[in-house]
Amino acid sequence: MAYRRTERVQEQLQDKRDRILQAVRAVVNEVGFRGAQVATVAEAAGVATGTVYRHFPSKGELFAEALALNAGHEVSVMQAVADSEGTATARLADAIRVFALRAVRARRLAWAMIAEPAEPEVDAARLKSRRAFADVLQGLIEDGIAGAEFPPQNARIAAAGLIGALTEGLVGPLAQDAEAPPNALSLSREITAFCLQAVSARPYEESRS
Amino acid sequence: MAYRRTERVQEQLQDKRDRILQAVRAVVNEVGFRGAQVATVAEAAGVATGTVYRHFPSKGELFAEALALNAGHEVSVMQAVADSEGTATARLADAIRVFALRAVRARRLAWAMIAEPAEPEVDAARLKSRRAFADVLQGLIEDGIAGAEFPPQNARIAAAGLIGALTEGLVGPLAQDAEAPPNALSLSREITAFCLQAVSARPYEESRS
DNA sequence: ACAAGAAATGAATTTGAATTCATTTCTTCG
DNA sequence: CGAAGAAATGAATTCAAATTCATTTCTTGT
Numbered sequence: 001m002a003y004r005r006t007e008r009v010q011e012q013l014q015d016k017r018d019r020i021l022q023a024v025r026a027v028v029n030e031v032g033f034r035g036a037q038v039a040t041v042a043e044a045a046g047v048a049t050g051t052v053y054r055h056f057p058s059k060g061e062l063f064a065e066a067l068a069l070n071a072g073h074e075v076s077v078m079q080a081v082a083d084s085e086g087t088a089t090a091r092l093a094d095a096i097r098v099f100a101l102r103a104v105r106a107r108r109l110a111w112a113m114i115a116e117p118a119e120p121e122v123d124a125a126r127l128k129s130r131r132a133f134a135d136v137l138q139g140l141i142e143d144g145i146a147g148a149e150f151p152p153q154n155a156r157i158a159a160a161g162l163i164g165a166l167t168e169g170l171v172g173p174l175a176q177d178a179e180a181p182p183n184a185l186s187l188s189r190e191i192t193a194f195c196l197q198a199v200s201a202r203p204y205e206e207s208r209s
Numbered sequence: 210m211a212y213r214r215t216e217r218v219q220e221q222l223q224d225k226r227d228r229i230l231q232a233v234r235a236v237v238n239e240v241g242f243r244g245a246q247v248a249t250v251a252e253a254a255g256v257a258t259g260t261v262y263r264h265f266p267s268k269g270e271l272f273a274e275a276l277a278l279n280a281g282h283e284v285s286v287m288q289a290v291a292d293s294e295g296t297a298t299a300r301l302a303d304a305i306r307v308f309a310l311r312a313v314r315a316r317r318l319a320w321a322m323i324a325e326p327a328e329p330e331v332d333a334a335r336l337k338s339r340r341a342f343a344d345v346l347q348g349l350i351e352d353g354i355a356g357a358e359f360p361p362q363n364a365r366i367a368a369a370g371l372i373g374a375l376t377e378g379l380v381g382p383l384a385q386d387a388e389a390p391p392n393a394l395s396l397s398r399e400i401t402a403f404c405l406q407a408v409s410a411r412p413y414e415e416s417r418s
Numbered sequence: 419a420c421a422a423g424a425a426a427t428g429a430a431t432t433t434g435a436a437t438t439c440a441t442t443t444c445t446t447c448g
Numbered sequence: 449c450g451a452a453g454a455a456a457t458g459a460a461t462t463c464a465a466a467t468t469c470a471t472t473t474c475t476t477g478t
Contacts, residue, residue: 004476037466058467161403167373197360197409248436258436259439
């Protein structure tokens with residue numbers, strides 16, 4: 001018994017795994033899911049194709065995990081905004097604006113995360129992440145209803161509606177890569193305005209930023 | 210020169226073409242885009258696989274045309290509602306309700322039409338059809354603004370938002386085929402309520418139907 | 419330094435469905 | 449009827465990428 005997996009090796013393995021996941025992110029940001037082949041990802045990660053399969057059972061699961069990682073991060077960001085101080089209206093507005101801004105800034109990646117066709121596992125992960133986003137918004141809407149900032153309404157439906165509005169507003173422009181990139185600021189501001197109006201909040205002026 | 214394509218043959222060809230398109234519809238309604246192979250479609254249409262390629266250049270174009278056909282029909286239905294008599298509020302509510310009801314009733318097909326990953330050509334057709342739906346809604350919103358039923362707002366963004374809200378509200382439930390089918394009536398009613406509120410129309414009571 | 423065991427490699431294989439095409443069947447009209 | 453031209457057929461081919469696996473390289477502990 002001359003070899004036992006040492007802690008250092010364990011870390012290197014973990015590192016490599018992470019690097020592969022990051023490579024997926026990078027490649028998808030470059031060429032989308034459609035153009036992202038396992039071989040390309042492997043090259044971007046600086047490993048051989050076969051190595052990918054020592055860390056992930058299949059392309060679908062690899063890509064799904066990469067999406068979950070990213071989406072999870074975005075959800076945290078949104079949750080942090082949702083948990084900050086302020087009225088429900090203000091927090092809702094900020095949460096939506098932040099989401100929209102970040103998406104518009106990384107358009108290709110965002111499109112892939114939100115809407116690009118991909119493996120079934122990826123779609124499943126996407127559905128989950130949408131639910132996570134919707135949950136955050138639902139909480140904010142319930143806050144707003146409780147505090148009489150918003151009229152009583154089905155918060156679950158409203159949250160889904162906001163997610164839909166957000167993604168539709170973003171994916172339309174995002175999908176047309178040929179078109180001039182719409183002004184990120186103004187697009188996110190208009191989408192935010194619509195979303196606020198949608199839950200019947202009064203208009204909320206953007207705080208300094 | 211013993212053979213010249215006669216009118217009867219011409220019609221038979223057209224018929225066969227139509228039958229293939231209908232077969233796509235039927236197969237997709239059954240197994241979605243993912244499960245819909247050219248061979249299956251051919252069988253459903255009662256023709257050989259190769260025959261499909263005498264009428265359509267590729268799977269992608271065939272499926273895209275099938276989607277466009279369906280979506281076009283739905284757009285007409287919505288447009289008809291939009292062109293009917295009544296306030297903009299009432300017409301908008303009806304347009305949305307009709308869309309939602311019809312989608313919930315043919316859930317599998319609707320999911321495929323709205324959201325299921327598919328060939329690039331199909332995605333392109335889907336984008337187009339979404340724009341067509343959005344155009345109808347945009348017109349209604351502009352009507353409402355002109356008539357002071359709705360507050361001034363970016364009608365284009367609002368229309369996209371409504372489409373997003375609609376599809377998200379429908380696709381969530383639609384995607385979870387395992388789950389008990391939500392009551393079509395109540396789901397479409399709640400989505401309609403949200404959409405109306407979103408453009409800040411006053412609550413609108415469903416007309417007799 | 420060496421043996422034992424892991425991990426990495428990447429060329430070769432597999433796969434699964436789209437697409438083709440040589441052959442067959444059908445239509446038309448002299 | 450029969451020749452000419454179309455259309456239909458479906459088994460065979462193609463193709464592109466995921467996945468495998470025999471070989472090589474690296475690690476560990478004696």
